[in-house]
Amino acid sequence: MRRRPIVWLATALIALTLLGGVLVWQQRRGRSQSFLEGNPVNGAYLFQAKGCLHCHAISGSGGHIASDLGLVTTPGRSNLGELVTTMWNHAPEMWRRMQKEDLRAAPMTEGEVSDLFAFLYLVRYMDEPGDxxxxxxxxxxxxxxxxxxxxxxxxxxxxxxxxxxxxxxxxxxxxxxxxxxxxxxxxxxxxxxxxxxxxxxxxxxxxxxxxEVVGGPRSESKLLPADPRHGRELFNSKSCVVCHALQGEGGHTGPDLTAGRQSPLSMVQFAGVMWNHSPQMYQAMNAHGVQRPVFGGQEMADLMAFFNSLRYFEANGSVEAGRGLFTSRGCSRCHGANAQGTSLGPALGGSGRHVNSVALATALWRHGPEMYRRTQSLGIPWPKLEENDLGDLFAFLNAKPEDRQK
Ligand code: HEC
Ligand code: HEC
Ligand code: HEC
Ligand code: HEC
The missing domain is CATH 1.10.760 (Cytochrome Bc1 Complex; Chain D, domain 2)
Incomplete structure (x- = not known):
């Protein structure tokens, strides 16, 4: 009992040193944007400025040339990965409509795409719908x-x-x-x-x-953009780092939160994970003399943005499966079996930037029309993706070139 304060002091000191390690580790990996870091107000502006509103409505208001992006009518399309997949598959149709309407796809940066996604996240319910x-x-x-x-x-x-x-x-x-x-x-x-x-x-x-019981308009807009750097500070100041390692560095009372997972975790499921572990977590906190931290205001959003930057929500895709998909979906035809590039298409990934949904949507927006022209001149169909492809494809594209080969 008497030793507890000393143990706590020691762990706190270790935690501070470890945080330095986390900082370095974060810089080493290319940062990836997510919708949590996007500014939804700017996204709403971009939705109009980039011409989306010309064709797409949001819950009834806007153009009616294409589907309403504010209504989740098909359950399968409710999360971000699935939205990106549908957008990819429908892209040629979208470009044909643009040509017909005499519109050009305005180029977008990754930052702008995450703003747009933050906006779409708020106007549709981007998580698996429940019953x-x-x-x-x-x-x-x-x-x-x-x-x-x-x-x-x-x-x-x-x-x-x-x-x-x-x-x-x-x-x-x-x-x-x-x-x-x-x-x-x-x-x-x-x-x-x-x-x-x-x-x-x-x-x-x-x-x-x-x-259904609480009703009312969604009030989450004030929580975005979330700040992953503040989230990282919270991870330390709320003592999470005392028990949780990130990439092996940190406390080991709880699991390493960067270890990856079998299947992706939605943000609602994250609430379930935290909840299920609460009793053990609190027991461990009592045993270590760690105060139970409480979250207020933006803090949980910031923590989630930080977790997202650790890819905690993503499935640990399989490089091997991704390699198979890259060929079976037809990407290898132009980009090469190991995405090393050919005369028909550039090498992909390996630039240090993490490829995720936002990066893929940005690439589609920027390079898609040229990619589409190439498929037409080769007389091959537009390569279509399926719902669960993204995790494995990202694992493949994010692997070091030497690890991609069989
Ligand atoms: C010239 C019209 C046009 C413009 C401009 C346009 N789209 Fe589309 N979009 C389409 C068409 C057509 C489709 C495919 C069929 C459909 O969904 O109705 C589509 C499909 C999509 C999909 C897949 C939707 C789904 O669930 O089927 C997304 C997401 C999307 N567009 C986003 C955008 C965004 C974001 C912008 C602005 C940056 C934009 N679109 C601009 C015409 C357009
Ligand atoms: C005193 C130690 C301790 C502290 C402090 C602590 N945790 Fe935990 N945490 C645990 C333990 C032990 C488990 C595993 C419980 C179990 O297996 O049911 C856990 C589990 C988790 C999980 C589930 C992991 C998974 O993927 O299965 C998450 C997420 C988590 N903690 C987040 C946090 C966050 C965020 C904080 C800071 C606000 C925090 N923890 C602080 C001990 C701690
Ligand atoms: C043993 C009694 C008890 C049970 C069982 C219980 N709660 Fe609570 N709950 C409370 C008390 C007491 C409060 C008010 C104190 C507080 O907010 O911390 C509360 C508050 C809440 C709040 C509001 C928190 C806030 O920030 O205002 C939510 C949400 C909630 N409970 C959800 C649930 C859900 C979901 C379940 C079932 C899984 C549940 N509760 C089961 C006692 C209970
Ligand atoms: C018909 C040939 C062809 C096929 C098939 C093809 N691509 Fe491409 N891709 C290209 C070309 C050409 C570019 C560069 C376009 C440009 O410069 O604007 C490109 C660019 C890209 C980029 C952007 C690269 C960057 O520098 O940001 C990504 C990501 C990408 N492709 C992914 C894919 C995926 C995933 C598939 C399979 C689902 C695929 N491509 C299938 C020809 C193709």
Whole structure:
């Protein structure tokens, strides 16, 4: 017991040294933009300035030449990767329409594309949609209703769900649940429920239900642009670094948060991961004398932007599978089997910049028309991508050239 403060001091000192390591490591890797870093207000302006509004409407207002980008009608198109995939597949049709309308694709920088995506993220619901009816059943079966009423019906230990505002978006929801865990832990023995765990899409369903009960316009716009550099500072100041390593450097009480994962994690699922681990995390915090950190304002958004820059949300794609796709989808025909470049197309990746959805969309916007002309002159079809290709393709394109070969 007496040794705890000393252990804590030592770990804090180690943490500070480690942060230096994290800084260097961050600089070594090429930074990649994400929509979380985009400015949605600027994105709204760009949507008009770059001519998108001429053809696409946002929830009914705008052009009607192409699909409405504000309405999520097809569940499969709800996340960013899928939006980029559809955009890639539909690009030739888009360019043909542009020619017909006498419009030219205005060039865009990666920064502008992340602004646009931040805007699209806010106007459509960019996460897997959930099932509100199932969410309602979860609210009961996971014991939430033992403490929370919904419009008067249910427990009275916590606030009525309908009266809690600012919790109906992924970032806010993650923040609210994180901050709330201690209050729940304190009261849980009173109602005799076990710590509920959420698996797979359950958190999406629960959030869909919460959104139905809480309603109102989305208030997340004020959280963007998020600042990953501030997120990195928070990772230190909120003591996460005491227990979590990044690329092997840091505490080892909890898992390394850059180790990669089997499947990509949506931001709502991230809320579930944090929630499921809370009891162990809090036990470890008590044992190490680390105070339970609370998040307010922009902080969770900034932390998520930092996690995103660590690629924590991305699946650990397979270089081997990506290599196979690069050939089977027809990219290798012009870019070469190892994306080393041929006379028909340039070498890809390897420039130190990380290829992700934003980078791919930017490349499509800049180089797509020329790429399309090439396919036409060769008499080959436009190479189409499938929904789950991106993770493996990115792993392949981000691998060092020597690691790409069989
Ligand atoms: C000249 C008209 C035109 C302009 C300008 C235009 N698009 Fe498109 N876009 C299309 C057409 C046509 C399609 C394919 C069919 C469809 O989705 O209706 C398409 C498809 C897309 C898709 C795939 C949508 C889906 O779910 O099927 C995205 C995303 C997209 N465009 C984004 C943009 C963005 C961002 C801009 C502005 C930078 C833009 N488009 C400008 C005509 C246009
Ligand atoms: C053992 C009682 C208890 C259970 C079970 C419980 N809560 Fe709570 N909850 C509370 C209390 C007490 C508060 C108010 C104190 C606080 O906000 O930290 C609260 C607050 C909240 C808040 C608001 C946090 C904020 O930032 O305002 C949310 C959201 C919430 N609970 C969601 C849930 C969900 C979802 C479940 C089911 C998985 C659940 N709660 C289960 C006791 C409980
Ligand atoms: C005192 C040690 C400790 C601190 C401080 C701590 N964690 Fe953890 N964390 C853990 C442990 C232990 C686990 C694993 C729990 C389990 O396996 O259920 C974990 C799990 C996690 C996970 C799930 C990892 C995965 O991919 O499965 C995330 C995300 C996470 N922590 C984020 C954070 C963040 C963000 C902070 C700072 C606000 C933080 N942790 C602070 C100990 C800690
Ligand atoms: C018909 C030949 C051809 C095919 C097939 C082709 N590309 Fe390209 N690609 C090109 C050419 C040519 C360029 C350069 C265009 C320019 O200079 O504007 C290019 C550029 C690119 C760029 C941008 C490079 C940069 O410097 O930013 C990316 C990314 C890309 N292609 C990816 C792909 C992927 C992924 C596939 C398969 C789904 C594919 N290409 C299929 C010919 C092709």
């Amino acid at each position: 509100a009816a199932r969410g309602r059943r979860l609210f009961e079966s996971k014991g939430c209703m033992q403490c929370h009423a919904v419009r008067g019906q249910g427990g009275k230990i916590g606030p009525d769900l309908a009266a809690i505002s600012g919790i109906d978006t992924p970032i806010e929801w993650t923040q609210a649940l994180w901050n709330h865990a201690p209050a729940m832990e304190k009261n849980i023995s009173k109602v005799g429920v076990a710590w509920p765990r959420f698996e797979k899409s359950e958190m999406n369903d629960l959030l869909a239900y919460v959104r």
